Amino acid sequence: MPFDESLAMADSALHMKLMEGSEFARLVVGAGRSRGIRNARRVLECMDGRAESGGESMVRARMIELGYKEPELQVEFPNPLEPGHTYRADMLIRCGKRLVVVELDGKCKYEDPEMLVGRAPLRVLFDERQREALLTSHGVEVMRLRYEDVMDEGRFKRLMDAYRIPRAAR
Numbered sequence: 001m002p003f004d005e006s007l008a009m010a011d012s013a014l015h016m017k018l019m020e021g022s023e024f025a026r027l028v029v030g031a032g033r034s035r036g037i038r039n040a041r042r043v044l045e046c047m048d049g050r051a052e053s054g055g056e057s058m059v060r061a062r063m064i065e066l067g068y069k070e071p072e073l074q075v076e077f078p079n080p081l082e083p084g085h086t087y088r089a090d091m092l093i094r095c096g097k098r099l100v101v102v103e104l105d106g107k108c109k110y111e112d113p114e115m116l117v118g119r120a121p122l123r124v125l126f127d128e129r130q131r132e133a134l135l136t137s138h139g140v141e142v143m144r145l146r147y148e149d150v151m152d153e154g155r156f157k158r159l160m161d162a163y164r165i166p167r168a169a170r
Contacts (some may be wrong), residue, residue, distance in 0.1 A: 001036075001039070002039075003028060003039055003042060003043065003061055003064075003065060004038055004057070004058045004061035004062060004065070005058075006040070006043045007043050007046055007047060007057050007058075007060065007061045008051075008054035008055075008057035008058055008061070010024060010043050010044075010047040010051060011047055011048055011049060011051040011054075011056075011057040012051070012054060012057070013051030014047060014048070015049045015050070015052065017049075017052060019076050020055035021044075021047065021049075024043075024044055024047070025044055027040075028040045028041055036151070045075075046061070046064060046070075047058070048060075048073055050073040050074045051073055051074075052074065052090070053104070055104045055106060055147060055150075056065075056073070056090050056104055057149055058093065058147075059090075059091065059102065059104055059150050060073075060091070062150050062151075062153075062156055063160070063165075064168075065151070066156070066157060066160070067167050067168055068093075068160055068165050068166070068167060069090055069093055069094075069095075069165060069166045069167065069168050069169075070168065071093045071102055072091065072092045072093075072094075072102075073090070073091055074089070074090070075088065075089050075091075075092040075101075076088050076089075077089065077134075077135055077138050077140075079134060080134060080137055081134065083169060087100075087131055087134060087135060089103065089135065090099040090102060090103050090104055091103075092140075093165055093166075094167055095164060095165060096166075098141065098164070099138070099140040099141070100140065100141045100142075100143055100163050100165065101135055101137065101140045101141070101142045101143070102143050103142060103143070103144050104144075104145050104146075104147070104150070105144050105145065105146055106146070106147060109124060110124055110125065110126075127154050141163065143159065143163045145159065
């Protein structure tokens, strides 16, 4: 399997507690020189159970493959309107003094009844805009990505460069 799909599956298995990282490590070590072992080692090195969706894992995989700095996952920010409550960003990239929150947007959050949780799609959109405005009160920039942006390598690079996301240290 390609790296991005493998990472999404491994992240998901960790997130859903279907497997421990140590279990995966034993499988990889025990595989010796099997076909696909390089990819498996790379996945082992990068997998993270904090990823909440396959899409987030795909974004991270694309960043890794293209040599960009890896993001922190599920970073919390205080909600200035409701002390004691927080907002969680999908990903955060520290770019020197700049902070860039990366959010992956999908149509399902506006269409899937389970994700709407009884709210109208327009309400979800309004709440999302309010959340983004409050995130910017912490001095962060917000980069919104769609699945199509991630799958189009040239477009993805242009977006990363437009937000001045640094390359990973080698």
